[in-house]
Amino acid sequence: MATKWSTTLIPTARQAPADAVVPSHQLMLRAGLIHKLGSGVYTYLPLGLRALQKAMQIVREEMDNAGGVEILMPTLQPIELWEQTGRREAYGDNLFVVKDRHGRIQALGPTHEEIITELCGAYIESYRDLPKTLYQIQTKFRDEFRPRFGVLRSREFQMKDAYSFHLNLDGPGGLSEAYDTIYAAYCRIFERCGVPYEIVEAEAGPIGGNASHEFMVPSPTGEDFILKSDKGNYAANVEKCEIGPRPQNLEADPTGDLEAVNTPDCPGIEDVCTFFKKQLKTKLKTQNMLKTLVCKAGDTWVIGVVRGDHDLNEAKLRQAAGLGSLEMADEKEARDAGFAIGFVGPHVAVGRDDVQLFVDPDAAQGGFWVTGANQVDHHVKHFNWTREVIAAGAKVTVADIRNALDGDPSPKEDGGILQMTKGIEVGHVFKLGDKYTKALKIEVADESNERVNPIMGCYGIGVNRILASAIEREGGSDDNGIIWPTSLAPYQVVITPIKYEGQAAQVADQLAAELEAKGVDVLIDDRDERPGVKFKDADLIGIPYRITLGDKALAEQSVELKARDGSNGPKGELVKIDAVVAQLVDALK
RNA sequence: CGGGGCGUAGCUCAGCUUGGUAGAGCGCCGCGUUUGGGACGCGGAGGCCGCAGGUUCAAAUCCUGUCGCCCCGACCA
Numbered sequence: 001m002a003t004k005w006s007t008t009l010i011p012t013a014r015q016a017p018a019d020a021v022v023p024s025h026q027l028m029l030r031a032g033l034i035h036k037l038g039s040g041v042y043t044y045l046p047l048g049l050r051a052l053q054k055a056m057q058i059v060r061e062e063m064d065n066a067g068g069v070e071i072l073m074p075t076l077q078p079i080e081l082w083e084q085t086g087r088r089e090a091y092g093d094n095l096f097v098v099k100d101r102h103g104r105i106q107a108l109g110p111t112h113e114e115i116i117t118e119l120c121g122a123y124i125e126s127y128r129d130l131p132k133t134l135y136q137i138q139t140k141f142r143d144e145f146r147p148r149f150g151v152l153r154s155r156e157f158q159m160k161d162a163y164s165f166h167l168n169l170d171g172p173g174g175l176s177e178a179y180d181t182i183y184a185a186y187c188r189i190f191e192r193c194g195v196p197y198e199i200v201e202a203e204a205g206p207i208g209g210n211a212s213h214e215f216m217v218p219s220p221t222g223e224d225f226i227l228k229s230d231k232g233n234y235a236a237n238v239e240k241c242e243i244g245p246r247p248q249n250l251e252a253d254p255t256g257d258l259e260a261v262n263t264p265d266c267p268g269i270e271d272v273c274t275f276f277k278k279q280l281k282t283k284l285k286t287q288n289m290l291k292t293l294v295c296k297a298g299d300t301w302v303i304g305v306v307r308g309d310h311d312l313n314e315a316k317l318r319q320a321a322g323l324g325s326l327e328m329a330d331e332k333e334a335r336d337a338g339f340a341i342g343f344v345g346p347h348v349a350v351g352r353d354d355v356q357l358f359v360d361p362d363a364a365q366g367g368f369w370v371t372g373a374n375q376v377d378h379h380v381k382h383f384n385w386t387r388e389v390i391a392a393g394a395k396v397t398v399a400d401i402r403n404a405l406d407g408d409p410s411p412k413e414d415g416g417i418l419q420m421t422k423g424i425e426v427g428h429v430f431k432l433g434d435k436y437t438k439a440l441k442i443e444v445a446d447e448s449n450e451r452v453n454p455i456m457g458c459y460g461i462g463v464n465r466i467l468a469s470a471i472e473r474e475g476g477s478d479d480n481g482i483i484w485p486t487s488l489a490p491y492q493v494v495i496t497p498i499k500y501e502g503q504a505a506q507v508a509d510q511l512a513a514e515l516e517a518k519g520v521d522v523l524i525d526d527r528d529e530r531p532g533v534k535f536k537d538a539d540l541i542g543i544p545y546r547i548t549l550g551d552k553a554l555a556e557q558s559v560e561l562k563a564r565d566g567s568n569g570p571k572g573e574l575v576k577i578d579a580v581v582a583q584l585v586d587a588l589k
Numbered sequence: 590c591g592g593g594g595c596g597u598a599g600c601u602c603a604g605c606u607u608g609g610u611a612g613a614g615c616g617c618c619g620c621g622u623u624u625g626g627g628a629c630g631c632g633g634a635g636g637c638c639g640c641a642g643g644u645u646c647a648a649a650u651c652c653u654g655u656c657g658c659c660c661c662g663a664c665c666a
């Protein structure tokens with residue numbers, strides 16, 4: 001049955017609440033798709049739910065096509081599982097934790113690797129049971145430090161998460177095969193949803209190599225930074241993006257004698273520059289400073305040096321050091337170990353055999369450098385690599401350890417230049433390896449009856465982000481409101497009688513029934529409102545086609561058909577009543 | 590968690606500096622006139638001025654605390 005506007009709940013608004021700052025958020029509120037209950041928590045109203053369900057159904061169909069089987073796992077998860085995999089710690093405050101009446105602690109699932117792995121352990125015993133791909137579409141909870149942009153970063157959201165289990169990485173039934181299959185399914189999903197997307201390489205994790213890709217919808221409101229080569233053959237998240245070869249020169253001559261400068265209370269790069277300008281009346285640019293970051297891996301200190309205006313990429317540093325894990329050092333611990341945090345310079349490595357020193361090519365240069373003096377409240381100027389570090393007996397390794405920037409050379413070494421854009425992450429595929437099966441001690445018997453940990457892949461899609469990005473996309477909205485892709489639109493057609501009575505009401509009901517019989521979702525605006533209000537609302541909620549029933553057209557046995565995207569002209573076209581259903585069904589294919 | 594800002598009608602906001610009967614526009618209800626792109630007139634409803642203390646004869650307004658929300662930043666499978 002077609003829905004009558006008067007019976008459903010579509011609270012449209014002329015103005016968006018002041019809270020909303022990005023287009024999709026404002027329009028989802030104004031069009032009555034969602035209602036905010038608290039920070040990062042939203043009710044899906046009828047229109048929003050219908051659009052969400054359309055997206056879910058597309059995801060479901062394509063996951064099924066890709067060989068996935070649907071299950072539904074609990075939101076409430078025993079904290080012990082999270083402790084066993086070390087992720088209670090790793091997830092930290094982002095994990096919602098609740099205590100039940102018996103004092104047992106549970107996590108509200110932000111993702112389900114632990115749970116699916118436990119499930120695998122319960123029922124999958126032999127290589128004969130593999131491979132297996134299971135998925136669910138479910139509400140996830142993350143205690144985001146900063147929810148924002150409406151449903152783009154909320155604390156409670158809909159996610160499709162899939163997990164596959166395998167004995168091997170390669171070959172038939174291997175992880176890579178499932179990965180490629182789901183990768184292809186994702187392409188179909190986003191195509192069907194009508195959202196433009198780009199696939200970028202993402203941080204690979206334990207397996208390394210090409211083990212992770214993100215599906216991004218290009219948008220200025222995206223929170224992820226993507227770099228693309230202008231040659232079109234490379235795209236990566238900034239977390240992962242490699243930079244092509246850059247010249248280095250550690251042997252350059254000093255610019256002067258090393259000189260200490262008293263820089264009280266200036267631990268940061270900006271602080272020092274400001275201090276130089278205000279107190280010393282000397283101009284100092286951030287790119288003339290060396291940023292020296294202290295990281296720790298086990299008993300070894302790993303020090304990364306990048307130019308003051310660059311950002312250290314911890315994953316790159318970890319790889320350069322050949323380590324499995326690495327983190328920024330605890331400040332107190334580092335101080336106790338003799339690092340003047342905030343005032344560290346590369347020459348701190350001199351005479352210490354518990355320190356590995358790495359420098360980014362852009363920082364491995366001659367010229368005028370200011371850096372920490374390895375003494376609180378002091379910096380040095382005229383720092384020189386050869387004199388201060390190499391001749392002093394410390395070893396330094398030059399490596400790509402900083403985040404890529406707009407204009408950097410492409411790692412493909414083909415003269416390509418990296419360009420930075422922003423994107424909304426709507427999907428992520430990831431080869432996990434045996435991280436979880438190992439941590440939870442899940443084993444299956446292989447062909448020779450050896451007990452082995454299966455390897456896993458995980459594959460996520462942010463379903464409500466699909467909706468937001470459909471609105472954020474180029475052409476997803478105009479001054480009048482949303483313009484839905486037909487596949488996601490809550491209704492494909494809205495029938496707008498100028499007055500819902502007499503012949504107009506009859507024709508409206510009849511057309512609605514015929515369209516519904518053909519599988520088209522129809523909304524009838526039966527409200528007693530002025531035509532202008534109905535038109536504005538129809539535009540705002542973004543239904544792809546509007547059939548307008550007015551006296552003049554009806555007198556000619558016709559209706560007006562107007563496409564929301566303007567594709568059949570600003571005024572639409574006149575279509576005979578007995579032809580409009582066929583024409584619409586055709587257009588909606 | 591650090592910095593900044595905001596909580597007054599369903600929404601957008603004024604009023605606060607200089608304490609003295611709580612306001613506008615939109616929305617809502619009633620009546621009438623209207624009826625092809627967010628109509629008009631008249632009449633109305635609706636607020637513990639986020640909450641709790643304090644100062645004062647008197648607090649939306651000043652002070653303290655607290656909660657909520659937003660923005661920027663650090664952080665982030």
